[in-house]
Amino acid sequence: MGILEVQNVNKRFGGLQALNNVNLDVVEGSVHAIIGPNGAGKSTLLNCFVGRLVPDTGSVMFNGQSLLGIKPHEINQTGVSRVFQTPEIFTDLTVIENVMIPAFAKRDGAYKLNPFKRVQDEAEIRDHAEHTLEDVGLADKLDMTASEMSRGDKRRLEMAMCLVQDPKLLLLDEPTAGMARADTNRTIDLLKHIGESRGITKVVIEHDMHVVFSLADKISVLAQGTVLVEDVPENIKGHPKVREAYLGEAQV
């Protein structure tokens, strides 16, 4: 039994069948990669997990609870955090504030209306946020306004915003896109490392095969809304269907 079970999910946009009977079974504590050509429906699938989209049919169960029909903040409060394909951060806020907000959300729940608490008294939250930013390599940019950062840094910031919540399930939509090789390797290390110490389950969408094969325990290949294969990395590499739909085209 997986921690995340996706069954027969369908999603149509007008005439386009973006997801076609998608099934996914993610084992607790594992890294599950989703690969596939552009427009395959990978991000659409993640959108169905976090409440951005509601599938037309099918079910999405996390930890035995359905994620369909509940609000995005409720989904997050059950332990699901997501890094988006285009960074979703608080651009006008400082880096440290960006990470403190999710830390508050984790500690205080969906809302806590106390206008007379002071941020400066929240040393515990701040320390936690600082440590997380250290982990992703942004320790020297705490007071920078988030909008001023490079694309790669924004991505790492968003990762910190998710990691600070210590989620049960971490969804990563192309976490290394826009990063230089060295940063990519750092990110791989980071993702491996948090996987070991905290047992976080991860679903990673990636185009970079180096990242996929260094991290993934299992890979699902998606093309035109359909899962072609779901298997361990060794079997994916040589799989004829995959070559045809994806690898052959990308020449990896």
Added chain:
Amino acid sequence: MLKLGKKDAGLFLFVVIITLLAPFILNPFPESSAFAQFNAGYPDLMQRFVIFGIFAIGFNILFGLTGYLSFGHAAFLGVGSYAAIWMMKLLTMNVIPAIIASVIFAGLFSLVVGYISLRRSGIYFSILTLAFAQMSFAMAYSVLTPITGGETGLQPKVNDPRIFDGALAEGTTPTAGLFGVKMRDSLEWSVGDWLFTFNFGYYFAAIMMLAAFYVSIRIFRSPFGMMLRGVKTNQQRLNYTGLNSKPYTLAAFVISGMYAGLAGGLLVAMDTQVGPERMFWTASGEVVLMAILGGAGTLIGPVLGAGFIKYMENIVSKINDTILHQWFYWLPDGLEDAVVAMIYPFIGKGWHLTLGIMFMAVVIFLPGGLVEGGQRIAGWVRGRFRGKESPTSGKAAGTPAE
């Protein structure tokens, strides 16, 4: 100090001093000088400065922090005023019950309006709030006449029940006060050619404003305030981060509604009358101008904006062509007329034109409002003294995060 950070404490202290010394600061010109008409240190105007300061501070908690642009806040001001006047009619001319009632009723009304309007965001939210305010205005004019006095409005009458006060003699007018001291009581101090007026009502309202300002600083520096800024920058992200933005925005809406109610109550405490025009949409628009002109999202900006607009409204509007001719009498005749003719459209009733032009200039050249202007000047001066420009320092100082 006062559980404020160093910078905030400095700012607060500065505002306290300016507010307390306002009767001096606003009256810099001798009575007999030609500039005396630029003096703003008379009770009526000083009261307006601080009362509309409160209105704008509250509005900024909603608009400046969450980015939700309400176009109907005058409705809460109006409800506050009506509530206050009813307290004066039913209970006492002491302003305490009036002020408390104005805050409570405005708070309740904003809870209803906010709950409904916040179902939408952006322009739809603005339109909903505008619709509510115009509805309130229209109802105060018509069907609610028994409560609002319709077009003529309300004021305390001698024969009102007023159960806490003794009966007033026939022919006297009830005056608002605080335990025996009347709001309109003033001390005058004449020094040479200067006349300084210390009005009780002003100081009462000023203390309310300082309290309101203090609360606003605390809100800005709280995790709650941080979430509100999160709503403004990226509400989606806030939701995916596990936070329900609705209670946050609603709380901000109600708090700002209560500020508006307080301002409405104080207006009545200073001048015991109210009519529906107080809720007209232009009054809602004015507070938007105040916040943006001063600098939305900054602590001090709305107060500056309120002061600026009220000054223009009361001072620039009083300049007429006779005064202009007096100023420019020394020019050759033809030239004098030409200069006066050129300036004339911008003064008197034309003060709206001046305000409009200044507003456009601020929005285009100083998106951060007067506060940004101040920071740029400060940055430029600092740069001069250090011999190098530091363009980012001024900007960083403006982030409320610090």
